[in-house]
Amino acid sequence: MKHGYCLFILLSTFLSAQKLQVVDSESGKPVANARIVLSEQLVYTNEDGFAPVSDNSRDFEISAAGFKKEKFKNFSSVIKLQPAFKDIEEVKIVSVDIKKLFEDIFKNYQKKYYDEPSVYDVIMKNKSFDNDKLYFMAISEAKLWSKTNWYNYKDGYNKRYDDIIQLQLNNVKYLKINSENSVFSAKTNEVNHDYIGSFFFNHEVNRVLDCIKYKNSKYSGTLVSEDGDEELINFKVRTSYNVTLEGSLRFDKTDKVITFCQVTYNQEELPAEKKTAVDGREYTIKGGIATYTYEFYKKDGVYVPAVSRVESDGLTYFYKDETHVKKSVREIIYNTFAKSDKKGLDPKVDFNKNIWENIAVKDDKESTVLLSKEEQEFINEK
Numbered sequence: 001m002k003h004g005y006c007l008f009i010l011l012s013t014f015l016s017a018q019k020l021q022v023v024d025s026e027s028g029k030p031v032a033n034a035r036i037v038l039s040e041q042l043v044y045t046n047e048d049g050f051a052p053v054s055d056n057s058r059d060f061e062i063s064a065a066g067f068k069k070e071k072f073k074n075f076s077s078v079i080k081l082q083p084a085f086k087d088i089e090e091v092k093i094v095s096v097d098i099k100k101l102f103e104d105i106f107k108n109y110q111k112k113y114y115d116e117p118s119v120y121d122v123i124m125k126n127k128s129f130d131n132d133k134l135y136f137m138a139i140s141e142a143k144l145w146s147k148t149n150w151y152n153y154k155d156g157y158n159k160r161y162d163d164i165i166q167l168q169l170n171n172v173k174y175l176k177i178n179s180e181n182s183v184f185s186a187k188t189n190e191v192n193h194d195y196i197g198s199f200f201f202n203h204e205v206n207r208v209l210d211c212i213k214y215k216n217s218k219y220s221g222t223l224v225s226e227d228g229d230e231e232l233i234n235f236k237v238r239t240s241y242n243v244t245l246e247g248s249l250r251f252d253k254t255d256k257v258i259t260f261c262q263v264t265y266n267q268e269e270l271p272a273e274k275k276t277a278v279d280g281r282e283y284t285i286k287g288g289i290a291t292y293t294y295e296f297y298k299k300d301g302v303y304v305p306a307v308s309r310v311e312s313d314g315l316t317y318f319y320k321d322e323t324h325v326k327k328s329v330r331e332i333i334y335n336t337f338a339k340s341d342k343k344g345l346d347p348k349v350d351f352n353k354n355i356w357e358n359i360a361v362k363d364d365k366e367s368t369v370l371l372s373k374e375e376q377e378f379i380n381e382k
Helices: 098-107 153-157 193-197 201-213 373-380
Strands: 002-008 019-024 035-037 042-044 050-052 058-063 070-074 078-081 118-130 133-146 165-180 218-227 230-238 244-252 257-266 273-276 282-286 289-299 302-319 322-339
Touching: 035 289, 042 050, 042 322, 098 201, 098 218, 098 230, 098 257, 118 302, 133 373, 153 193, 165 373, 193 201, 201 230, 201 244, 201 257, 201 289
Parallel strands: 019 078
Antiparallel strands: 002 165, 019 050, 035 042, 035 058, 058 070, 118 133, 118 322, 133 165, 218 230, 230 244, 244 257, 257 289, 273 282, 282 302, 289 302, 302 322
């Protein structure tokens, strides 16, 4: 039996909103996840390279992984970005001590990134796939509050999530669930630091260092290009327990801060694990590939988050005679930043539950949500 639930709001002002597309200047292909820093807010391009930008926008900056950062005086419906380098063989490869770099970032994290109470207007997007079929999508405007902008492991272990982060769902723009009996999901009672920890870059820095420092791990880092004060560095880590990491980061030499980091974990060689769900069901899970992305920008002299994105693919569940290959995305785009106090938000979601079960708080401000073709097709499905 198939059950469907769909809630979405189509605003006429949004449908008619001006947009621009960012493309590769050489191939003409759309550039996804390009960051656009406007005078009052920050937005990102969707999977098709489009972003909601007003045609009267002036003096904005666009950057994307693998491309040169550029500033634009005036609006254009199509923006062409130049690749950071044409051929890796044309670039002199310089070795980088990636262990030392991450250790310095972790040790001085609170000096390098804003660590006081702050509040952000964000766009939060969640998508889930089962056996390549998109069955869940939620996109909401929200407010996100953080006491320190870094993950506290002690509070996380004790599930004191409100002391770390608070979230207030303001406008649920799209919420659609196509659940079938064939879709498998299960929860356990295990403490998973990644659930809340992955909101924060210090959690990722610590995890990379754990992999580097693990007995008999091998690692390397290379400087592959420079653009002014910014270096593009690639790195690899091979652990002795058969997890491999491949990553890319942008490092500001003047401020000695990582402004962009993307790390992909390949866990396909790990042995399968047996699990027991809270409802007593027993199943087996096999690791896949997970990618964590973080980006920062300088606002009023301090580095604040621009985006955090967690993507997983190939995570496989075996239950009875069923096989379920999972894929998911959780993305948070930080549109605005403001200093705050230690009081936090009221009301706020309960992170110990499914956050999409919480009642949204109405907040009528212009939307910065722009669906990709795939997402619009999913919404249009009957």
